[in-house]
Amino acid sequence: MTTRIKPVEWAEGIVRLVDQTRLPAQYVVEEYTDWRQVAEAIQVMKVRGAPAIGIAAAYGLTLAARQIDASEMPAFRAAFGDICQSMAATRPTAVNLFGAIERMQRAVSECETPEAARARLLEEAHAITEEDYEADLRMAEYGAHLLKNRFGVLTICHTGALATGGYGTALGILRLAWEQGKAIEVYACETRPRLQGLRLTAWELQQLGIPSRVITDSMAASLMASGKIDCVIAGADRIAANGDTANKIGTYSLAVLAHYHQIPFYIAAPLTTVDFNISDGSHIPVEERDPREVTHLGEIQIAPEGVRVWNPAFDVTPASLIEAIITEEGIAYAPFTETLNAQRAPSRGA
Secondary structure, eight states, X not given: OOSOOOSEEEOSSOEEEEOTTSTTTOOOEEXXXXXXXXXXXXXXXXXXXXXXXXXXXXXXXXXXXXXXXOSSHHHHHHHHHHXXXXXXXXXXXOHHHHHHHHHHHHHHHTOSSHHHHHHHHHHHHHHHHXXXXXXXXXXXXXXXXXXXXXXXXXXXXXXXXXGSSSSBSHHHHHHHHHHTTOOOEEEEEOOTTTTHIIIIIHHHHHHHTOOEEEEOGGGHHHHHHTTOOSEEEEOOSEEETTSOEEEETTHHHHHHHHHHTTOOEEEEOXXXXXXXXXXXXXXXXXXXXXXXXXXXXXXXXXXXXTOOOOOBSEEEEOGGGOSEEEETTEEEOSSHHHHHHHHOOGGGOO
């Protein structure tokens, strides 16, 4: 992978998204000119990964501002606020979505005319994208120090370039370690029911040339018992102030297994994923998705007709099971309430 993959990109009034539901069979870039299309793409997971969701929302709101027919700021702000509420409803767990919306609303509040707001929103969306990319590069530098030569690493879901501003969180760390010459081998959980590990992580690892294997989610315990895993690294969609972490369903299981087998369990995420407004994981909203994601493979039904399904998209891993949280500001260890707060940039408030 010699060039930067951009899962979301702005092109002269068009939002371009890599349709991640078609990978690995097809690499398709779709173009949207209406913010509602972007919101739908987020909801149906054509774009996914907490940072990439935030970036897509920012560009979607930039489109929306150009569609608002208002010449006065009070009417413009009111219409923009309504659109922000609709955008916020697409994926309730990913805190980057809400952080991006908040930044875009703040940008509008600082403008005196709709024309100025439209220009300012595009600048802000570009800034959100580049800040995430730069944060991931710094995060990788910190995280790569934790990986030794010939390490076996287990990961879940997908945390690479497609899920971020173009580099990756947990997968970005693995990428840099490999580029540093460390002979790592990555084991990727398939990540039911959407199979992001099988479809996306395996694809990116192949593009990068990193030795890897895919396992079914239920194989993780046996793999750890075999002695082939030296650490587990996962991403995050929202981290509470105390370190409790919401990530793709199945992450909690890996943390419990890693604890039993005395294997370090790490979380990698930018500080924008830390929600300092909630004290612990009990306050993290967990999205429940369409039962068809479990009962069907594509259009093929594999479950008995009428079977009842519980399909949470995420689970919450207690901070007590997390060895460290890797951010762009360093490696935070328990107590996370203190160490994460110490990493907060002045621009984000105290």
